[in-house]
Amino acid sequence: MNDYNLHVDPETQEKSYKRFAPRDGEQIGAIDFNNFQFNADTSNYLKFVCESVVEKHEDEILSLIAQEADSLAGKLCSEKTGFCQVSSHSEL
Incomplete structure (x- = not known):
């Protein structure tokens, strides 16, 4: 981060x-x-937020990994957590 x-x-x-x-x-x-x-505090904030998202959605993450799902990142980001939107200028 x-x-x-x-x-x-x-x-x-x-x-x-x-x-x-x-x-x-x-x-x-x-x-x-x-x-x-x-900002010096940004990396700590991002790390905390990412860990919180993973903790909240741990069961869904493990389920997707167990199924060896295609396009795992996209499914985690949009379908399971709802954090990502399709955007023409998204570069994360």
Whole structure:
């Protein structure tokens, strides 16, 4: 979670948490850091929220893993938890 922070889209003002640092060997295009709002407490907050979501939906997660479901991430994100919406500019 240390590589994510609040991002405000300069055109739509939509707020989302986005990755600003590459993973090992990954190339991330040009990033305008002016659109990020860096806060030292963000990674702790995101970690807490993610752990809470996993804890709340533990049974559904285990059920999907046990079924070896196709597109597990999409099913967890949209069908089981309702946290994700299909968006043309979503980059989480």
